Amino acid sequence: MPQQVTMGAMLQCSFGLAPSSLVVLPVNRVMAEGPPAANIMDHQPMVNIMPFGMCSSPANPTVAAATAAALGVLTPMPCIPATLTPWVxxxxxxxxxxxxxxxxxxxxxxxxxxxxxIVNPATVKTMIP
Incomplete structure (x- = not known):
């Protein structure tokens, strides 16, 4: 059964080299087991979703430029999330x-x-039907 996600949930990107944590601002005024509960609109880069260390996606322009400079050897670059669409x-x-x-x-x-x-939702008891 799915669990509610709150501030502090651990996230992982398929092209990121490190996990990150979700930041949920208390604007919704709903708490779940202590921290603020998240909704699908908590997807803003550098506000809700923090960097995942280094990015290894060839579609990322900085990775593509570094890879081209290294004569085609994939060169990861610092992650700057580009999550412009809501969670689904x-x-x-x-x-x-x-x-x-x-x-x-x-x-x-x-x-x-x-x-x-979402690797760890930061809740244990709050289930969603």
């Missing part, structure tokens, strides 16, 4: 601030081809 699908039957609640099976797409997944 969320929990459509549970609304937080009139948006679907974020559950631990949701995914967020990065413009550079990475898929951001």
């Amino acid at each position: 699908t969320g929990a459509p039957t549970v609304l937080l601030a009139n948006m679907p609640s974020l559950d631990n099976v949701s995914k967020c797409m990065c413009n550079w081809g990475g898929v951001v997944t």
